[in-house]
Amino acid sequence: MRLDIRHLDVVLAIAEAGSVRRAAARLHLTQPAVTAQLKRIEKHVGGELFVRLRDGVVLTLAGTVFVREATRIRTDLEELPHVARRALHADAATPVRVGGVPAQHFNLLIRALGVLLPERATTSRTVRRTDTVTALLASGELDVAVLRRFPGTPVTLPPGVAHRVLLTEPIFVGVSLDHHLSGAGRIALNDLADDVWVMPHPDDSGMNDHVADACRRAGFEQRIAHVTDEAHVAFELTAAGDAVCVLYPLGKARESLATLTLAGDPLVRDLVLAWRTDSPVAPAVDALCAHMAEGYLTLVEADDVYAQWWQRGGAELAVPQSISEEFRAGPRNQSRGAVGS
Missing domain, CATH: 1.10.10.10 (Winged helix-like DNA-binding domain superfamily/Winged helix DNA-binding domain)
Known part of the structure; x- marks a missing residue:
């Protein structure tokens, strides 16, 4: 069959x-x-x-x-059929086509393109699967994309596609406000050895394997009780005290959770910019990355937990050496309330 x-x-x-x-x-x-x-x-x-x-x-x-x-x-x-028609009628006015994971850098990329390439329109689509994004880049259906890369799961890019690591982003955890660790601020991963987790369905990014491997290195087996791809469902389950969830450092709708950073930062992901070398984006990559870095730092400054993590030396992990020292220095506002360590 x-x-x-x-x-x-x-x-x-x-x-x-x-x-x-x-x-x-x-x-x-x-x-x-x-x-x-x-x-x-x-x-x-x-x-x-x-x-x-x-x-x-x-x-x-x-x-x-x-x-x-x-x-x-x-x-x-x-x-x-629509893809074929677009290819047949393509001309110099073709919009810049953006794709990738729905991370903050995706939105920052679209804004940067509007500033740096104002003569071109922009179209976009969020795509979670890495193999789908790379296939769309290979076919020419995307000009530029933001990918995620987790330790232990390499990303293979097709010929004619270049890339640059934008940032190594930490992954935090969320617990209910009634959780016995909710006020700790910063914990060791093995402090969660007795908790159950809510996780997304496994995909080709390797995120689930990365979290499970980190728990194993911390001395325990991760126990998953709930599986959902909907962030609001994960947050509601966690807020009810039923599980621990993973949290990316920037995000909304987390007011009902306590955000905890992890000692040693055992959970991370790379955010990678990939672009076709024959696309209109290629000549502007340096300026795009600089513009996105500036926008990202503004978001860091506005988030108490992330700003404190950055100030404690997190920028040394997060920022590639190619990024400017000003970005590496991190948030300039030192007046925020301290987060427990």
Whole structure:
């Protein structure tokens, strides 16, 4: 058996409808035919995609991943004619096409392009999977992108694509305000050995492996109780006292959590700028990086926890040697309240 778009449509229809019967009606097929098709698909992938209930079905973890990727594939197929038309009608006025992970540098990049290349429009799309971003760069569908790179998981870029590390960003942790460590400010990772975690679904970035490996080096096995890609769900579960969550140092909607920094900074990620060397971005890379660094430092200054981390010497970890000494010096405002150490 070989999966094709019809098989994806069957699984997506069942997931959207919540039952095989309703999916069969939408697909204009009989219920037995859809059931048989689903069984063949599950046999092919090696496990169940749905949990059967009396009144319908719900996705398994494998089913959630299947549906996410099937949706992406179907969207890409629907986009294929438009991609071809854009290529046929491309000219000098083609916008700069930006992609990558939804990190702060993504927004800073778009703003910098508006300042440095005002004659060109900008289009953008956030893409979490690294292999998707690199494929879009290789095909010419993206001119420039912000990637994340975690220790132990290298990023292979296609020919004709250059890169530069923008920043090594620390990863903090969030706990509920009632957690016994909520007021500690700075802790050792093994202080969380008895806690359970909420984590996103594993992807090709290697983030989940990085966190698990760091916990193992700290002397304990990470125990994951909740899996969600929705930040607000992770924050709500953590605020309720049900888990510990990972936090990137800049972000909103965390008022209900206590943010803790980690001694020794065992959790980090690189933010990497990658661009096609034949794109209009290439000649402006130095100015782009400088503009983004200035914008990032402004964000650091506005965040109490991150500013204190930076002032304690975090900039020595975070900032590549190629960045200016002014950026490396970090926030200039020394009046913020101290964070526990």
